[in-house]
Amino acid sequence: MTPEHLQKQLGLSLPSPLQRFTPNWPGAENVTLWVKRDDLIHPIISGNKWRKLSQLLADHAATTQHIVSFGGGFSNHLHALGWCCQQLGIEFTALVRGNYGASPTPMLTDLSRWQANIRYLTKLEYRQRDEPDFLADLSEQYPGALIIPEGGSQHAALAGVQTMLAECPSPFDKIITPVASGATMAGIINGAGMIAGVSARQQVLGIAVLKGVGYLEDLVAQFLPAKSNRDWQILHHYHHGGYARTSPALLTLCEEMQQAYAIPVEPVYSGKVFYAVKALLAQGAFAAGEQVIIVHTGGLQGARTDPDSHS
Numbered sequence: 613m614t615p616e617h618l619q620k621q622l623g624l625s626l627p628s629p630l631q632r633f634t635p636n637w638p639g640a641e642n643v644t645l646w647v648k649r650d651d652l653i654h655p656i657i658s659g660n661k662w663r664k665l666s667q668l669l670a671d672h673a674a675t676t677q678h679i680v681s682f683g684g685g686f687s688n689h690l691h692a693l694g695w696c697c698q699q700l701g702i703e704f705t706a707l708v709r710g711n712y713g714a715s716p717t718p719m720l721t722d723l724s725r726w727q728a729n730i731r732y733l734t735k736l737e738y739r740q741r742d743e744p745d746f747l748a749d750l751s752e753q754y755p756g757a758l759i760i761p762e763g764g765s766q767h768a769a770l771a772g773v774q775t776m777l778a779e780c781p782s783p784f785d786k787i788i789t790p791v792a793s794g795a796t797m798a799g800i801i802n803g804a805g806m807i808a809g810v811s812a813r814q815q816v817l818g819i820a821v822l823k824g825v826g827y828l829e830d831l832v833a834q835f836l837p838a839k840s841n842r843d844w845q846i847l848h849h850y851h852h853g854g855y856a857r858t859s860p861a862l863l864t865l866c867e868e869m870q871q872a873y874a875i876p877v878e879p880v881y882s883g884k885v886f887y888a889v890k891a892l893l894a895q896g897a898f899a900a901g902e903q904v905i906i907v908h909t910g911g912l913q914g915a916r917t918d919p920d921s922h923s
């Protein structure tokens with residue numbers, strides 16, 4: 613099956629819109645801003661999670677009877693994957709970090725409704741999720757199952773992310789995306805290189821949504837070819853204290869995005885990106901006349917309950 617067949621079967625809206633964004637923010641008048649609305653691909657499948665899963669699901673949908681994957685109690689990835697599996701008639705097992713048995717999150721309640729098997733792992737077990745021995749044990753427990761890493765972040769994810777770039781007109785100067793596992797950013801870096809050729813001046817800017825100077829750069833770099841000469845950079849000033857941490861200013865900005873611009877954002881990923889863009893504009897960080905694309909990666913699970921309760 614091709615990703616195109618699969619997206620039709622799942623009822624996804626692709627390509628996603630690329631919308632002009634003209635906020636009333638200091639500095640915005642000097643540049644041309646666009647928002648790539650991957651949040652509009654589907655109400656349940658979070659934008660970048662579809663991009664990351666599309667190739668893998670297309671390759672395996674016809675032959676796989678069981679998929680196993682990992683995530684936290686608010687995981688956009690488990691939510692997207694759980695829904696896809698239900699639609700495709702594939703058994704799904706979610707290995708969840710921590711025990712929410714007594715008070716399942718809305719995301720986990722959805723998974724149960726979609727007949728997923730939910731298994732809670734201790735934090736110690738969860739930490740082994742990428743270790744070969746642990747994965748070999750899982751393969752024995754779930755014979756024939758396709759085991760997908762946390763966040764769907766693996767090499768196969770990059771091809772799907774690159775299709776997002778193919779939907780954008782080539783003459784842009786900067787493209788901005790949130791960074792957690794780094795696979796989305798790496799896919800964008802590779803995709804930008806493919807469209808523009810080696811002489812490109814496009815820069816990919818990542819907004820770190822968690823604290824991790826150096827660590828996040830390594831995560832992105834591991835997905836890139838060794839001789840990649842693309843211009844990319846991760847900004848570390850906009851995580852608001854760490855993963856799923858917020859600040860009053862961030863929450864105000866999230867509200868402003870909805871009220872003033874009718875773009876829903878949550879404080880875990882896209883809220884931090886728009887917050888960063890507003891700050892960068894005020895600092896005059898963009899050259900006059902630059903074309904800037906902001907990737908709205910979707911994913912509103914973090915907005916369904918107090919995101920500070922993420923563990």
Ligand SMILES: *Cc1c(COP(=O)(O)O)cnc(C)c1O
Pocket residue numbers: 658660661688689763765790791792793794795796797881882909910911912
């Ligand atoms: C998972 C997620 C991200 C992070 O993507 P990575 O590829 O892990 O860096 C960004 N935005 C949203 C909405 C997500 O759900």
